[in-house]
Amino acid sequence: MKESCALFGSSEALVEDRTVSVIFGQDLVNIQWQNFVATSKPIAQEWCSQLFTLATNSFVNNPSFYDLLERTWTKLSVTRDTEGFISLKNFYKPFASHRDDKKRIDMALSNCGLLSKKKDAVDSKLFDMRAFLKFYACLAPRGDIDQICQELNPSCASDSRAYINIDQFIRLLNEKQRDPRLNEILYPYANEAKARELIQKFEPDKTLINKDRLSSQGLQAYLISVENNVIPLDKLDLSQDMDQPLAHYFINSSHNTYLSGHQLTGKSSVELYRQVLLTGCRCVELDCWDGRGGEEEPVITHGFTMCSEVSFRETMEAIADTAFKVSDFPVILSFENHCSPKQQAKMVKLIKDCLGDRLLSQPLDGYP
Known part of the structure; x- marks a missing residue:
């Protein structure tokens, strides 16, 4: 592969520095890889920057x-x-x-x-x-939406298709769709102007638009749109108070992070640490055991099972690479330590070598 890639771009830049790997899949386990080689390192970096921006976009990841x-x-x-x-x-x-x-x-x-x-x-x-x-x-017909229209507008039951008028639509928006706990100033009640705007946006029949009516098809288009998202778009970005003690929050955590499948026979993978951290996980688990072989470095596996093992060193390198890519909030490393004192000392050295000054080793000033 290196010989083939060397045909493109400057020979001064290493192939590794010009290669961009895109990982994709339906879940974190069943993933595929696609490798791209740029003509120069700066171009590869620009590709990475733009792709990462798209991959971590809150609006893209929370579609209607x-x-x-x-x-x-x-x-x-x-x-x-x-x-x-x-x-x-x-x-x-x-x-x-x-x-x-x-x-x-x-x-x-x-x-x-x-x-x-x-x-x-x-x-x-x-x-x-x-x-x-x-x-x-x-x-996939939605008979339930026809029923909503007929409940709001019983007179349409005799017509060829269900619809509601603008006053009935306003009542639906304010009495059924609106959260009554919302502040009336920040989130005002729907009025005739708002209802007419939504009808013009979602009603496919121009004749009904001119009559200020919304068909069941138009109502369905509204209900599945971003206008009706459970979480408002302006709340997708961070909106909570993040100055409270750590114990005051629910923390996005991962159990047996290294396993890609069955708890007793599954395959372990370093890549899963990267994937969960890149999806926003802030707590990962590392089950550490004594390694064998010449170097005798610790390994991560599910003890007393048939699960495979992964290198502790490679795991720490993966965590260091991706821990703060998508979030600046702390990452908690949950160690289940089964190592001997000798290999525990190696664990400590690897942690310090890989994480460097990102490792919190002393209490923070003002946060005892």
Whole structure:
């Protein structure tokens, strides 16, 4: 690999200094790696900086349901073939887990007029975000939202589709959606102007917009949007008082951090320390045992089990690399120490060597 990478960029910069590794996956255990080699070290550093900014963005990591649907639509849209069609197989992947699901997808696409008659595919020119939302509504109908509309507006039960007027929408926003504990000055009650703004934003039917009405489809769009997030966007960043004693807080902690699976037979991995710290964990566990071999350095494993072991040295290096990447708040190292006095001394040296002045070894002034 080094010989191949040396063909690109300056030979003055080591390949290791120009390589960016992107780790991704559905969870912290089942991860994949993709390596990229830049032409120079400064470019690799810029890549790392920008990718890390995206990966740790609070808004990106707390999407609304609408945002998740939009991501799915984007992924489907870019899978079109050279003729501009999206294969049904690409629709099955995110939505179908068995044969019946595939039939429901075919029916939903057909009912929305998206399924091409010439080939089992969808024309990407017709497949905008609004068409995708219509398809999703057909695939997973929300009868409960129709029921909400009918409860607020009983007169719509005889109509072809459920809707509410602007006054009923205001009542829904203030009596059902709003937290009554909120400060009325900071979080004022919804009024006609606010309700009309939301109707214009989420109602797909212009005729209903002109009548100040919101259909069940428009109400669903509002309910899954960022406007209806459980946590307001302005509260995603730190908003609590962080000057209290450490014991006053719930601490994001990890048990048996090194294990990637079963508690008795699982595989241990140093990488898991990196992953949990990069996701904001502030307390990790290290079960330390005497190591064997020539160097006789401590190892981390689940004692008296069939779990594999990892190097204590490599673990401390991983913690040093990632402990304060996403947070400046303290990291607690929870040691379960089974080492002999001789290897305990090696543990102490490795901890000091790897953590340096980041290690809290004396009480802080003013915090006995």
